[in-house]
Structures are given as structure tokens and as C-alpha cells.
Amino acid sequence: MIEIIFLGTGASVPSRSRMLPCIVLRRKDELIVFDCGEGAQYRFLQSGLGVNKKMVILISHMHGDHVFGLPGLITTMSFLGRTKPLTIIGPPGIKKFLNCVLKTIPHHIRYDISVYEKEPGVVYEADEYIIEAYETEHSVTNYAYVFKEKERPGKFHPDKAMKLGVPKGPLWKKLQMGFPVVLEDGRIIRPEDVLGPPRKGIKIVYTGDTGPCEDIISACKEADVIIHEATYSSELTEKALKEGHSTTVMAAETAKRCKAKMLILTHISARYEGLEDKLLEEAKRIFENTILAYDGLKVTVK
Amino acid sequence: MIEIIFLGTGASVPSRSRMLPCIVLRRKDELIVFDCGEGAQYRFLQSGLGVNKKMVILISHMHGDHVFGLPGLITTMSFLGRTKPLTIIGPPGIKKFLNCVLKTIPHHIRYDISVYEKEPGVVYEADEYIIEAYETEHSVTNYAYVFKEKERPGKFHPDKAMKLGVPKGPLWKKLQMGFPVVLEDGRIIRPEDVLGPPRKGIKIVYTGDTGPCEDIISACKEADVIIHEATYSSELTEKALKEGHSTTVMAAETAKRCKAKMLILTHISARYEGLEDKLLEEAKRIFENTILAYDGLKVTVK
Numbered sequence: 001m002i003e004i005i006f007l008g009t010g011a012s013v014p015s016r017s018r019m020l021p022c023i024v025l026r027r028k029d030e031l032i033v034f035d036c037g038e039g040a041q042y043r044f045l046q047s048g049l050g051v052n053k054k055m056v057i058l059i060s061h062m063h064g065d066h067v068f069g070l071p072g073l074i075t076t077m078s079f080l081g082r083t084k085p086l087t088i089i090g091p092p093g094i095k096k097f098l099n100c101v102l103k104t105i106p107h108h109i110r111y112d113i114s115v116y117e118k119e120p121g122v123v124y125e126a127d128e129y130i131i132e133a134y135e136t137e138h139s140v141t142n143y144a145y146v147f148k149e150k151e152r153p154g155k156f157h158p159d160k161a162m163k164l165g166v167p168k169g170p171l172w173k174k175l176q177m178g179f180p181v182v183l184e185d186g187r188i189i190r191p192e193d194v195l196g197p198p199r200k201g202i203k204i205v206y207t208g209d210t211g212p213c214e215d216i217i218s219a220c221k222e223a224d225v226i227i228h229e230a231t232y233s234s235e236l237t238e239k240a241l242k243e244g245h246s247t248t249v250m251a252a253e254t255a256k257r258c259k260a261k262m263l264i265l266t267h268i269s270a271r272y273e274g275l276e277d278k279l280l281e282e283a284k285r286i287f288e289n290t291i292l293a294y295d296g297l298k299v300t301v302k
Numbered sequence: 303m304i305e306i307i308f309l310g311t312g313a314s315v316p317s318r319s320r321m322l323p324c325i326v327l328r329r330k331d332e333l334i335v336f337d338c339g340e341g342a343q344y345r346f347l348q349s350g351l352g353v354n355k356k357m358v359i360l361i362s363h364m365h366g367d368h369v370f371g372l373p374g375l376i377t378t379m380s381f382l383g384r385t386k387p388l389t390i391i392g393p394p395g396i397k398k399f400l401n402c403v404l405k406t407i408p409h410h411i412r413y414d415i416s417v418y419e420k421e422p423g424v425v426y427e428a429d430e431y432i433i434e435a436y437e438t439e440h441s442v443t444n445y446a447y448v449f450k451e452k453e454r455p456g457k458f459h460p461d462k463a464m465k466l467g468v469p470k471g472p473l474w475k476k477l478q479m480g481f482p483v484v485l486e487d488g489r490i491i492r493p494e495d496v497l498g499p500p501r502k503g504i505k506i507v508y509t510g511d512t513g514p515c516e517d518i519i520s521a522c523k524e525a526d527v528i529i530h531e532a533t534y535s536s537e538l539t540e541k542a543l544k545e546g547h548s549t550t551v552m553a554a555e556t557a558k559r560c561k562a563k564m565l566i567l568t569h570i571s572a573r574y575e576g577l578e579d580k581l582l583e584e585a586k587r588i589f590e591n592t593i594l595a596y597d598g599l600k601v602t603v604k
Contacts, residue, residue: 039340039344041315041340063407064374069340076314093407104364104402107365
């Protein structure tokens with residue numbers, strides 16, 4: 001189970017109700033944070049996410065509205081007692097930005113920070129999931145990040161194990177974890193004898209800022225959730241294409257084409273304050289299972 | 303008349319209700335901004351202050367909670383159409399910080415920004431006011447800023463001018479502006495013949511972060527308003543002194559000793575969320591005309 005928490009859902013400049021981009025995946029006791037716009041620390045504390053969790057922050061691109069909240073969040077977490085190391089990943093530029101801020105501002109960060117400038121491909125691997133970066137269509141290098149849980153062994157059937165004479169205990173556990181076992185009588189029992197089909201993990205894509213492009217289609221294929229930027233309504237299609245942004249309709253077309261299960265629109269231009277219903281309608285006409293994000297929205301994915 | 307607008311009144315880390323330090327003086331069509339903590343642009347836009355006013359930003363010291371909102375505010379003002387030049391003043395370090403952020407983050411700022419690292423003394427002079435910096439007691443160089451309107455000529459008495467035979471018109475205007483005039487009969491009329499006593503300008507002090515010290519006393523003498531940091535309640539006197547911060551009581555004692563007209567407490571630690579009444583009481587016992595600032599507070603000074 002993963003909870004997606006939208007801390008900031010605005011674009012370029014904040015509106016009354018939307019701060020700048022910051023979206024968190026909460027999985028077990030870990031936090032995976034996409035972008036860190038100004039105000040992130042404020043919403044982060046409001047949301048009670050906890051400052052000392054295992055955590056990786058992934059920055060989509062080096063525009064100010066996506067990174068100006070990073071120095072504040074990392075210093076505030078230290079102030080409030082963080083001791084666990086923190087990993088920050090981004091496109092080229094992220095290292096120079098953080099280095100120069102932390103060199104010019106006196107601070108007392110008491111935990112380790114590792115910053116990595118990555119090429120597209122697998123950018124982070126944990127025991128149970130990986131994160132891949134795809135380079136997309138924007139005015140500067142932008143990464144869409146694909147979070148993918150690794151495939152897990154299928155469901156264990158105790159009745160089948162009993163029938164095959166596998167005694168309850170350590171051998172069951174071994175089979176559940178996908179290893180074959182040898183019984184006392186010499187018979188070999190394979191995991192597939194007692195397990196159902198392998199279970200697919202959850203796939204969530206965060207696009208960052210992007211116009212429609214082939215890499216986004218590749219990234220989003222059969223995603224459980226696509227968190228897609230939708231800076232503009234379809235009336236501003238030309239502007240969106242020129243700037244490397246998406247409209248509601250472009251995002252919905254990607255979700256449809258990629259056979260995604262759910263689409264969540266974010267990075268909404270401040271000009272649509274109070275006009276969000278229209279944006280949502282545009283997308284829903286093409287892809288029914290669409291949500292329009294707001295600051296504070298939480299979505300659970302199973 | 304000057305309006306003081308409190309955009310951020312927290313300290314170190316934001317609380318639910320307080321963003322980080324940013325306080326604006328609105329005088330005629332100008333804005334004088336003290337500090338620029340994270341969230342400043344958000345509150346700035348909410349307050350409808352206008353992004354294209356004549357404007358000077360004064361940074362008290364180079365701790366992140368007082369400057370991390372600066373990059374966002376200056377880029378957002380450009381995005382929303384600012385064309386007027388902007389002056390930024392601060393202690394040593396402000397130039398390096400802004401240079402390195404604006405060099406590492408792609409942006410399109412379309413107006414001129416002048417950044418000055420100043421020594422204590424007069425740091426800014428306009429036609430009708432000056433701003434002075436006093437170095438105070440903190441863990442890094444901190445400037446208290448003293449905003450002082452220049453003395454204006456006294457009130458004009460038309461009856462006195464008539465009696466002295468000064469004809470209504472350009473000569474009246476000249477006298478009102480403080481210049482002597484010569485009448486047709488050769489007599490010289492001096493401004494003091496027709497004007498009341500010179501009118502004192504408004505004096506407002508913003509302390510930034512500081513413990514009690516002689517420079518604060520000098521800066522605050524007979525101020526109309528002291529905007530004083532009060533990070534802690536009096537129970538944490540030792541902590542305050544150790545860190546170069548003030549308690550409510552220290553701020554109130556300064557206001558009393560300096561014969562100020564009004565004290566406004568700001569830079570309130572997040573630990574006092576919901577306990578502000580107690581802080582205010584502590585100060586009021588010593589200096590009655592005290593207000594405890596909150597984000598969004600506006601105070602008019604005449």
C-alpha cells in the first residue's frame with residue numbers, strides 16, 4: 001500500500017490555495033519525495049510526515065519553483081532532530097545549487113546528505129522497489145520519475161503445502177520467499193508448487209514538467225497512477241507546446257494510451273484558481289478515472 | 303502614514319499559523335521589506351501588495367529562515383510583470399548567496415536588481431526617509447534596521463501669512479516648503495514666521511534576531527514602533543541569552559527604556575503555538591502598548 005500526499009500542486013507561482021510542487025509517496029516507513037518547491041517544509045510539517053524517516057528526494061528539473069523549498073526543508077529537518085541520512089537525486093545542476101546555498105548560509109545540519117546528478121535510467125534502488133528517470137520535453141532537462149515496486153512471489157497456499165507433506169515452520173517461510181526446499185524423504189518442492197502467480201508491484205509515475213513526448217508514453221505504460229502536470233486547459237494548447245508543458249487533454253490522452261488505472265492532474269496554473277471543475281471535465285471526457293490534485297490531497301494506492 | 307504588514311512572524315521553523323520572517327512597510331507608493339523567509343512570496347501575493355512598486359528589501363542576517371524566500375519572491379515578481387528596479391541590502395554574505403542561486407537556477411528576471419553588502423550606518427536614503435543599520439547581538443552578524451522619516455516643515459498658518467501681507471499663490475508654497483521669500487516691498491518673510499514647529503517623522507525599528515544589547519537601545523530610542531523579536535517566553539531567559547535571542551520581557555524592557563510609543567513582538571518560536579496570550583501578558587506587564595504579531599496583521603502608524 002502506498003499513500004500519495006500532495007503538499008504543493010501549483011505551477012510557477014503560488015496561488016491562494018496552491019503552493020509550489022512537492023509530492024510525497026509514503027510506503028511502509030519510507031518517504032519518496034518528488035520536487036521541493038517553496039513552501040514544502042511548511043506543508044510537510046502540517047502533514048505530520050515526520051522528519052526522521054528514511055527518505056529520498058527526487059528533483060524533476062532545476063527551475064526555481066521546483067527546488068527553492070529544498071534548502072528550507074533540509075535545514076528544518078535538522079533543526080527538528082533528523083539524524084538519518086538523506087539522499088537527493090536530480091538532473092545536472094542540483095549539486096551546484098545545494099553546494100552553493102549550504103556554503104553561503106551558516107547552518108548546522110547534523111545528518112548526512114548525499115546528492116547525485118543522474119543520467120536517465122535507474123536512479124535509485126531499494127530492496128523492494130526501483131526508481132527510473134526518463135528525460136522528457138521541457139525548456140530545461142526534466143526527468144519524469146517512475147516508481148516501481150519489484151514483483152513479489154505469489155500468494156502462499158498452506159493447503160497445497162500440507163498436501164505435499166511440507167511441515168509447517170521454516171520450510172514454509174523459505175517457499176514463501178521463493179526458494180525450493182528438500183523434504184526429509186528427498187523430494188524437492190518448488191515455490192510454484194505452493195504459490196499463486198507472482199504479484200505485480202505498484203507503479204506510480206511523476207512527470208515533472210513536460211509536453212507530450214514518446215518518453216512520457218514509455219514511462220507511463222500500464223501505470224497504476226500517473227501524476228501528470230496539467231499546467232493549462234486545452235484552450236492554451238499552443239502555449240503549452242511552445243513552453244514544454246501539458247494541457248489537461250494531453251495528460252488524459254497519455255493516460256488513455258498507456259492504459260493507466262488512474263490519472264492525477266497537478267502543477268495547475270494559478271490562472272485557474274476557482275475554475276478547476278472545467279479542467280477536470282476536459283480530462284474526464286477522455287480518461288474517466290481522473291482526479292485534480294489540491295494541496296493536502298491524499299490518495300491511497302493498493 | 304505608514305502601514306506595517308506582517309507577512310511572516312515565525313522563528314527558525316514555520317508553525318501551522320506562522321511562516322518565516324517577512325515584514326513590509328507600505329509608505330505612499332513604496333514598499334520597504336524587512337527579511338524574506340520562506341513563504342514570503344506566498345503571503346506577498348495573498349496581501350495584494352503589488353509586484354511592481356518601488357521597493358527595497360533589507361535582510362537582517364544570513365540565516366536561512368530569514369533569506370530562503372528571497373529567490374522565490376524575486377523570480378515570481380518578474381514572472382508577474384515587474385519592470386521597476388529592486389534594491390536589496392544586507393550584511394556581508396547576501397551578494398554571494400544571491401549570485402550563486404541566480405547562477406545555478408535558470409531564470410528570466412526582466413528587471414534590474416542591485417545588491418549591496420553594507421556596514422552599519424545609513425544604508426539607504428530616499429527623498430523623505432533614511433534607513434540606518436545597527437549591528438546587534440546574535441550568533442552571526444545581524445542588523446537592526448531603523449526607518450526614519452526626515453523632519454518635515456511645520457504646519458502652515460494662512461492667517462499669519464495674510465497678516466504679513468504675503469499674497470496667496472506661489473509664495474505660500476515656497477514658505478510651506480521651508481524657503482524664505484521676498485515681498486514686493488522688499489520685506490523678507492522667513493518660514494518660521496508662518497509655520498508651526500517642525501514636524502517629526504515616523505520612526506520604526508525592526509530588530510532582526512538579537513539579544514539585549516546597547517546597540518538595540520541606541521537604535522530604538524523614542525521610536526514610534528519597535529518591531530522586536532521575542533523568540534521565547536521569560537522562562538527561557540538563559541537559552542535566549544546563549545543564542546543571541548530575546549524573550550518577551552527583554553523586548554518590553556527595551557521598549558520601556560527607550561520610551562517607545564508601541565512595541566510589536568514577532569519572530570515567535572513555534573513551541574508557543576496556541577500559547578500566545580501568555581507571551582503577550584508577560585510583555586504587557588512591563589510595557590502596556592504591546593501587540594503580538596500574527597501572519598496577516600496590519601498596523602497603521604500616523
